[in-house]
Amino acid sequence: MRRTIRQLTLYQFEQYVKTNKYVMPFIALLVVQFGLYMMIPVDVVSSFIISGVFIFLIMVWIGVTSWELEDQVSEQVIILRIRSEKIYYVSTVVFLGLLSIYVSILALIFPLIQNVLNNNQVFIRQLQSDDIICAFLLISAYGFAGGILGSFFHPRIMRDRKTALTLTLLIAILSVTKLSVKQTLPSAALVTWVVPPVSEAVELFQKESYFVLWKVVAGYVMMVGYAGILAFVKIKLLIRNKF
Amino acid sequence: MDDLIRIENLTKIYMPKVVLNNISCSIPKGQSVAFVGHNGCGKSTLLKIIAGLVKPTSGKIECGKKLLFHYVPEHFPKMQLTAERYLRWMGRLDGIAEQEIGEKCRRLAADFFMTDMLNIPMKNLSKGTLQKIGVIQALLAEPQVLLLDEPLDGQDTDSQQVFIEKVNQLKAKEATILMSCHEPELIRQIADKVYRLENGLYEADDQAVNAVSI
Numbered sequence: 001m002r003r004t005i006r007q008l009t010l011y012q013f014e015q016y017v018k019t020n021k022y023v024m025p026f027i028a029l030l031v032v033q034f035g036l037y038m039m040i041p042v043d044v045v046s047s048f049i050i051s052g053v054f055i056f057l058i059m060v061w062i063g064v065t066s067w068e069l070e071d072q073v074s075e076q077v078i079i080l081r082i083r084s085e086k087i088y089y090v091s092t093v094v095f096l097g098l099l100s101i102y103v104s105i106l107a108l109i110f111p112l113i114q115n116v117l118n119n120n121q122v123f124i125r126q127l128q129s130d131d132i133i134c135a136f137l138l139i140s141a142y143g144f145a146g147g148i149l150g151s152f153f154h155p156r157i158m159r160d161r162k163t164a165l166t167l168t169l170l171i172a173i174l175s176v177t178k179l180s181v182k183q184t185l186p187s188a189a190l191v192t193w194v195v196p197p198v199s200e201a202v203e204l205f206q207k208e209s210y211f212v213l214w215k216v217v218a219g220y221v222m223m224v225g226y227a228g229i230l231a232f233v234k235i236k237l238l239i240r241n242k243f
Numbered sequence: 244m245d246d247l248i249r250i251e252n253l254t255k256i257y258m259p260k261v262v263l264n265n266i267s268c269s270i271p272k273g274q275s276v277a278f279v280g281h282n283g284c285g286k287s288t289l290l291k292i293i294a295g296l297v298k299p300t301s302g303k304i305e306c307g308k309k310l311l312f313h314y315v316p317e318h319f320p321k322m323q324l325t326a327e328r329y330l331r332w333m334g335r336l337d338g339i340a341e342q343e344i345g346e347k348c349r350r351l352a353a354d355f356f357m358t359d360m361l362n363i364p365m366k367n368l369s370k371g372t373l374q375k376i377g378v379i380q381a382l383l384a385e386p387q388v389l390l391l392d393e394p395l396d397g398q399d400t401d402s403q404q405v406f407i408e409k410v411n412q413l414k415a416k417e418a419t420i421l422m423s424c425h426e427p428e429l430i431r432q433i434a435d436k437v438y439r440l441e442n443g444l445y446e447a448d449d450q451a452v453n454a455v456s457i
Binding site for chain 2: 004007014015019071073076077079082083242243
């Protein structure tokens with residue numbers, strides 16, 4: 001099973017690279033990174049957390065484009081050949097996980113290179129290896145949740161593509177602005193608990209100058225846990241709906 | 244012969260159309276069955292329901308065990324990958340050794356007169372060539388059940404003959420063949436049994452097979 005998932009993930013990765021669907025999100029990532037680290041020095045924790053929020057949004061975009069990555073007929077050919085819908089759909093989740101790791105690495109490389117080029121002046125304090133590890137964990141978790149959210153309204157879960165796109169966009173925006181929305185409109189809490197806990201994971205690190213381990217673990221578990229539940233629901237729906 | 248697939252009172256409704264109406268039949272292992280009928284009568288849907296890709300509205304499909312289906316779709320999709328890369332991935336998923344995949348791809352491509360098209364992105368290939376790729380991917384490994392949905396569509400005459408030979412070779416190895424088609428020649432050369440879909444499922448005689456292409 002693990003071998004098949006690995007093969008499928010690599011196959012999807014090759015398909016993705018060949019479609020050039022990565023070009024626009026990659027440009028967006030560069031613009032965001034450039035904007036974030038233009039005015040130096042910046043705070044270590046808050047800059048990485050803001051970067052994580054943008055990675056969440058970029059991965060939502062990538063997740064949305066993954067809807068059309070595989071044609072329905074070739075999906076059917078593969079599912080029959082591996083004798084498991086579940087393995088196929090799990091591989092699509094692993095593929096998004098892998099992409100979020102790559103995007104997170106890119107999001108970290110940019111400020112690190114900047115820091116070296118600017119004689120360690122990019123951040124307001126000396127960057128430590130713990131900062132890089134914690135930032136990587138959090139950013140990849142944000143990215144993974146974004147990717148899964150973006151891919152959730154698959155054409156076989158929601159046929160109306162306009163509604164699917166609008167809903168994805170609304171949920172993504174609400175995830176980021178959840179806390180302010182709740183402050184303005186407390187009754188919104190009845191609905192906002194469903195959307196990804198991006199705001200909650202950001203709030204954990206407000207006023208922190210250093211990454212606190214339990215907060216990093218809590219933020220990571222929140223985002224990956226949410227993505228896991230969403231992926232589970234998506235796979236169940238796809239298996240139930242069939243083609 | 245033991246029944247490999249048993250279909251009981253199968254109905255499929257795509258609102259408001261009843262596509263398949265209370266169909267029952269049994270397919271023994273190694274049998275080659277052709278489903279014929281007019282366009283839109285539910286032949287492709289029946290194949291997909293048998294393979295478990297489409298949910299029936301009511302009725303039951305029983306398969307002996309988790310069968311390995313290979314599927315030649317009616318229209319093979321255009322992709323960014325080259326034919327060779329695509330076939331390699333399919334071979335890997337079939338569990339074929341890396342070196343063997345290359346040999347098999349080249350041999351099958353030569354058999355289907357498309358050796359020089361292996362390195363062209365599939366998005367740039369003609370409908371007939373794509374159909375051949377659809378056939379080759381299904382023949383890379385030996386399935387227990389081969390589903391053929393209008394498999395000759397767009398293929399040149401020589402390739403059609405090669406295809407018939409390959410399918411008959413599989414048949415000799417006890418693979419079960421289920422096909423939806425319109426070509427009487429294909430039916431005559433491959434099918435052991437022919438069913439006509441028309442407000443139900445009926446066993447067809449030679450006369451009905453001759454009338455298929457009408």
